[in-house]
Amino acid sequence: MILKCDTKIKRLIKNRPAFFSLLIISILYILSIFAPFVSPYDFDEEDRSLSYAPPTKIYLFDGFKIKPYFYKLNYRFDEFNRKIYYEDKSKKYFIKFFKRANPYRILFFKSDIHLFGADEKIYLLGADYRGRDIFSRIIYGSRVSLSIGLIGIFFTFFIGVFIGAISGYFGGFLDNLIMRLCEIIMVIPSFYLLLSLRSIFSYSLTSIQIYFIIVIIMSLINWAPIARVIRGMALSLKEKEFVLASKALGSSDIKIILNHIIPHTYPYLITSLTLSIPSYILGESALSMLGLGIQEPYVSWGNLLSEAMSIMQIKFHPWILFPGFFIFLAVFAFNVLGQSLRDIFDPKTY
Amino acid sequence: MENILEIKNLHTYFYIDSKIIKAVEGLNLSVRKDEILGLVGESGCGKTVSMHSVLRLLKEPAKIVKGEIIFNGIDLLKIEEKDMQKIRGKEISIIFQEPASSLDPLFTVGYQLEEAIANSNKIKKSDRRKIVFESLKKVKLDPKLKINSYPFRLSGGEIQRVVIAMALINNPKLIIADEPTTSLDVTVQAQIIKLLKGLKEGLRFSMILITHNLSLCYQLVDRIAIMYAGRLVELASSEIIFKEPLHPYTKALLACIPDLKSYREPLYNIVGSVPDPKSKPSGCFFNPRCPFKLDICKFKYPDFIEIKEGHFLSCHLYGNT
Numbered sequence: 001m002i003l004k005c006d007t008k009i010k011r012l013i014k015n016r017p018a019f020f021s022l023l024i025i026s027i028l029y030i031l032s033i034f035a036p037f038v039s040p041y042d043f044d045e046e047d048r049s050l051s052y053a054p055p056t057k058i059y060l061f062d063g064f065k066i067k068p069y070f071y072k073l074n075y076r077f078d079e080f081n082r083k084i085y086y087e088d089k090s091k092k093y094f095i096k097f098f099k100r101a102n103p104y105r106i107l108f109f110k111s112d113i114h115l116f117g118a119d120e121k122i123y124l125l126g127a128d129y130r131g132r133d134i135f136s137r138i139i140y141g142s143r144v145s146l147s148i149g150l151i152g153i154f155f156t157f158f159i160g161v162f163i164g165a166i167s168g169y170f171g172g173f174l175d176n177l178i179m180r181l182c183e184i185i186m187v188i189p190s191f192y193l194l195l196s197l198r199s200i201f202s203y204s205l206t207s208i209q210i211y212f213i214i215v216i217i218m219s220l221i222n223w224a225p226i227a228r229v230i231r232g233m234a235l236s237l238k239e240k241e242f243v244l245a246s247k248a249l250g251s252s253d254i255k256i257i258l259n260h261i262i263p264h265t266y267p268y269l270i271t272s273l274t275l276s277i278p279s280y281i282l283g284e285s286a287l288s289m290l291g292l293g294i295q296e297p298y299v300s301w302g303n304l305l306s307e308a309m310s311i312m313q314i315k316f317h318p319w320i321l322f323p324g325f326f327i328f329l330a331v332f333a334f335n336v337l338g339q340s341l342r343d344i345f346d347p348k349t350y
Numbered sequence: 351m352e353n354i355l356e357i358k359n360l361h362t363y364f365y366i367d368s369k370i371i372k373a374v375e376g377l378n379l380s381v382r383k384d385e386i387l388g389l390v391g392e393s394g395c396g397k398t399v400s401m402h403s404v405l406r407l408l409k410e411p412a413k414i415v416k417g418e419i420i421f422n423g424i425d426l427l428k429i430e431e432k433d434m435q436k437i438r439g440k441e442i443s444i445i446f447q448e449p450a451s452s453l454d455p456l457f458t459v460g461y462q463l464e465e466a467i468a469n470s471n472k473i474k475k476s477d478r479r480k481i482v483f484e485s486l487k488k489v490k491l492d493p494k495l496k497i498n499s500y501p502f503r504l505s506g507g508e509i510q511r512v513v514i515a516m517a518l519i520n521n522p523k524l525i526i527a528d529e530p531t532t533s534l535d536v537t538v539q540a541q542i543i544k545l546l547k548g549l550k551e552g553l554r555f556s557m558i559l560i561t562h563n564l565s566l567c568y569q570l571v572d573r574i575a576i577m578y579a580g581r582l583v584e585l586a587s588s589e590i591i592f593k594e595p596l597h598p599y600t601k602a603l604l605a606c607i608p609d610l611k612s613y614r615e616p617l618y619n620i621v622g623s624v625p626d627p628k629s630k631p632s633g634c635f636f637n638p639r640c641p642f643k644l645d646i647c648k649f650k651y652p653d654f655i656e657i658k659e660g661h662f663l664s665c666h667l668y669g670n671t
Contacts, residue, residue, distance in 0.1 A: 065628065238452065241446060241452045242454040244446070245446055245513075250466075250470050264456060338664075
């Protein structure tokens with residue numbers, strides 16, 4: 001497997017769906033890492049006078065030059081006292097790239113240059129009820145939503161792989177005990193378990209604490225199916241001659257598990273890892289949408305969607321559904337990538 | 351001469367579905383220092399099981415029921431698993447039947463050889479590399495070419511050399527070679543035998559060569575132990591075994607070696623097959639297949655006694671009672 005890495009990467013690039021999904025995923029992650037730079041505003045910068053402002057209409061051409069501009073939004077009230085926005089065409093506001101605005105910090109780099117901005121408020125994907133830029137909030141929210149998948153699977157697989165390998169390798173009573181435990185966990189509907197585990201922890205926590213609690217809860221739920229598969233693999237691998245040979249050379253059981261059992265599960269793990277990231281993104285979204293996850297003013301895709309829970313809001317301000325589109329995009333891309341990886345690592349496709 | 355390994359009255363049974371399969375039943379064997387002992391017998395007569403018992407490599411449902419395995423004055427069956435790990439690879443090492451499957455396909459040859467060193471010694475990584483280099487040279491492989499290759503890139507003979515290098519890398523005192531040449535063709539077999547012979551002269555170690563190929567023993571082995579259905583039937587120097595074998599089974603085995611002069615004549619074969627270990631015959635285990643059997647053979651298993659100096663035998667034909 002290690003040897004054939006280059007050919008695998010070549011196959012990955014040649015596989016169109018895999019390549020494009022990998023591209024989408026990379027773009028999403030780059031956007032989330034450089035969130036303060038990409039987004040024109042802070043995630044909590046609000047302008048109540050512009051609540052539920054629609055996405056700004058951008059004009060690409062000024063005369064014959066490509067010079068994007070937009071008009072400032074003004075509003076009046078209609079007979080139902082709703083805000084009706086219209087463009088104030090008296091003055092063009094040009095979009096400025098690499099504009100200096102709010103200072104921010106990405107890791108150790110301090111800067112105040114943003115990818116784009118303007119002298120007036122620009123809402124690429126509209127604004128929410130407090131006049132916050134949904135585009136900026138989605139970009140900031142991706143930091144939680146996308147990283148929870150990675151950190152979550154790291155813990156889950158760490159637990160699942162070790163418990164599964166130990167269970168399969170040693171067998172006997174221990175194996176029986178662990179497998180029954182797995183079955184008990186798998187029998188309970190996972191969302192129900194998610195909610196009940198969440199209720200154990202205090203309701204008033206900081207967002208960072210909640211973030212880690214979500215990760216821990218998701219790992220506690222999801223390790224079981226992985227442990228079962230890894231246990232099955234360990235069960236067949238431990239009968240292999242090279243395991244016996246390693247033992248005959250004086251390796252301890254732990255060394256055999258680490259050096260000769262777990263590496264053989266990597267092809268399965270890579271596929272399965274990719275395919276299980278979406279469940280973390282969706283799980284976090286579901287919790288946050290129900291108000292049990294990340295709390296205001298911090299953002300995640302799920303808690304952004306919680307605003308879209310009323311049909312009326314969706315009817316009048318459909319742009320508040322945009323976070324859902326990003327959830328869809330990420331989940332879809334991870335699923336496609338996972339499926340393609342499965343094809344690539346499947347020995348039958350050689 | 352001093353014995354490095356003494357197996358006394360070893361019984362290894364398999365417990366399958368409440369049935370007891372007696373794979374090894376009262377094996378007595380000793381290996382002298384710096385000798386090569388050939389352990390010969392048909393398939394299924396317990397050669398491999400008894401040698402795995404020595405290293406305690408047996409897994410469920412096999413179990414060593416009784417006996418002693420004394421290596422350098424220590425009973426291997428009585429020490430802790432942790433101490434056993436220190437003996438495996440460093441004091442006693444084993445070359446497995448199928449060399450190709452005894453290497454992990456995921457890792458390079460060099461990596462696996464290094465792992466074998468690291469198991470028993472704490473040596474710096476750069477020094478380990480040097481030792482691996484030397485050991486590959488010893489088995490006549492080009493270290494520069496082979497150290498970073500994966501097992502599936504090597505030919506059968508090359509893999510066998512790597513496995514031999516692996517067994518020798520910690521300078522063990524005893525090497526158990528479990529049919530090291532069965533999966534190789536005749537020319538490569540000859541090379542491997544030559545290699546083992548050369549290594550034996552350079553390094554001082556004892557070796558147990560498990561084989562069902564008597565002609566292999568002819569070239570390599572000091573003493574030959576003939577095993578049948580879990581017990582030894584004859585043990586003598588290879589000269590005696592080839593020149594004046596006594597036990598009917600040994601004679602039959604020797605007759606089985608094909609002779610180029612007897613062109614297109616039917617090959618000799620021993621009638622019948624090794625008894626099913628679940629239901630061994632009463633008396634001497636060989637009696638249903640023995641052409642010279644006496645009445646007593648059906649009732650009593652002959653004792654294993656020394657009839658001449660250094661020649662042990664268990665057969666009623668020669669006065670064993």
